[in-house]
Each structure stands twice: as structure tokens, then as C-alpha cells.
Amino acid sequence: MAQSSNTPTGVDNTFRRKFDREENQFLSMRDPPVQRKPLKHRDYKVDLESRLGKTQVVAPVAPLNQQAGYYCSVCECLVKDSANYLDHINGKKHQRGFGMSMRSERATLEQVQQCFENLKKRKHTGGFTEQDFDERIMKQQQEEEERKLQHREKKKEKKKEKAAEEEPEMDPDVASMMGFGGFKSSKK
Template sequence: MSQSDDGVAGVDNTFRKKFDREEYLERAREREEKEAEGKLKSKSKGPPVQRKPLKHRDFQVDLESRLGKTQVVTPVAPLSQQAGYYCSVCECVVKDSANYLDHINGKKHQRALGMSMRVERASLEQVKQRFELLKKRKDTGGLTVQDFDERILKQQQEEEERKRQRREKKKEKKKEKEVAEEPEIDPDVAAMMGFGGFGSSKK
């Protein structure tokens, strides 16, 4: 502390932090030792996990089963019953179909399934086998042009039948409506009340 001219002792208010070099060197040594131990432990665990190569889905993604349905959503409901698309692998809910498709095709989901994002390279023999399989399927079980034309004709006939049935239903509803609107009045009662002619020539 310094003494001023009037005899009052001054205060050291610079607040400079004093660093202890020895303390920080000791902390650095401890940290390096811990990191070295951690590396040794990770090496002793074995080789890194080998993930399966990416493969195509063998199932159809269900995007339309709950389309147009009403559902009561409560905050205490389990995730699988909340609004949106539920992923049972990642245990999360995605709000729309586009984001759901992005999620199930994404890296996080594929890793949870145990797959890497790399595709297995096909050999020449596998490609030849695939071509043979497709060729056999085309020769035996594939659709011909005639089958395709028959299916189109059948669909057109079914559509015409549906239209005809709709027209008939409309006609029936119209007739029922007309019958319901015309109240049946007894002619004697109508004549007695003065509803006889209303300006018509019939008596």
C-alpha cells in the first residue's frame, strides 16, 4: 500500500489476478495423464464397430393408414399415439410425411439400425444374376401389353358403373324430396276451406 500526502493509506484496487505457474503445470500434467489412460482403455476395448452396408427396404412405408382420421391427442399419451409419424427405432415423433421420409433415410436412423451410409459394391457376377432374374420375371410373370390394355378397359368399365350408380342415387333422392315436399290434401277439406280453384279452370 502506498501513503498519500495527507497520511491516508491507499488501497490496491487494480485487481490483477496473480497466476501460480506451479499449480497450472500440475493441473496440465494431471489432465495429460487422464487422457493417456482414456486412450489406453479405448484401445483395449477392441476394434471399432463394423456396420452393415446400406440396403433397400423390404417393406412398404406406411404413410396413408391414418390419413383423414380424427384422433384425440393428450399430453400424457405415449409417443406412439401422438399426432404425427412415430419411429419405433429412434423413439421419436415426426410431424409430417416429408420429414418422416427424410428421417428414415437419414444417417441417425440408419445408424440405429446398424447400417453405415455406404452402399455395398456389387460384383460382375451379382449384376449378371440380377439381369437374369429380371429377364425371367419379364418372360413369365411380367405384364404384357394385352394385360395392360385389359386392366385399363376393366377400370374404365368400373368407373362408368360407379357413375351410373351415382346418377341413379341422385334421381332417387330427387324423387324422395319431391314426394316429401308435396303434402297430400283431401279434396273435400280443400273445397270446404276455400282452396278449390286458385284460378284454375278445373273444378
């Protein structure tokens, strides 16, 4: 029979990495974690409508900010459509470029109570009523009608200018002699 030795039998796990607290503290002192600000409300309006319905000539070799699409100067990237641009500016990469984390600041009890008080005051002072809503709708309809009327007037002016450019100047006596006098419309 085999003779047993004094060496313990079991699993040899000396190859595993050991955790060294002193080394870890030294590494964390050298590279402190980045503290980012919490998310905050955007204080500017995102302009998505300015290029709506417009065409753009795309050069084969142009800088990113002059190519077709929406350019983000913070991240230095180009996004092709407005929906993806909106997703980008609300996304993690863009917010980190501003130095913000994706966590929002936790509201305190006093802030929530103050918000409720403001809403109650606005309700009791007649903040928004159906009459206000109806007035806003009427105002928007009037503005829309005015815009349509101005658009029609511009079209009529362009039509008159175009007709004046195309119509050659003739002597009325010569025109009546040639028989052109009766073909014009009497409407102006």
C-alpha cells in the same frame, strides 16, 4: 557483445501432444468400432395413405405415439407430415437405430450378370407388353367405375333413410282431407 550459449535456439514445441502407439492400441482394444450391416431393401410397405383426409382431436397432454403425426417407434420421435416421415425412415438416424450403415452392399460381377439374364428372360417370355399395359389400365378403370357406383348407391340409401326419419307417419285419409296428398313426388 552478447555471448552465445550452448542451448539451441528455435521453437519450443514441448507442449504439443505426443502420439503414443501403446496407449492407442489399449484404447482401441477396450472399445472396438461398431460394425453395421449394409443397407437392405425394405420388406414392408410404408403406410402413408391410411390417415389421408382424416381429422384427429389432439389432446394437450398425450404420449408421443398418440399425438397427431407419424410416430417412429425405433427412434421414439414424432414427425408431423408424411414427406418428413419418409425422409426420416430413409435417413441416417433411423437406419442406425436398425443397426445399418448408410453404405449399400457392393454387387459382384455374377450378381449383375444374373440380373441382366433375368431381365432378358422376362423380355423374351413376354414379361411386359403394351397389351398387358392396356389390360391393366382397363381393369383399373372398371374398378374405379364400380367404386363410384357403390358410392352413389350408398349415398342414395343414406338419403332415403334420412327422408324416412324426417317424414312423420300420417294417416292417408287425414292427409288427403288436409290437402297434403298432392305435394309428394311420384318418383321413388
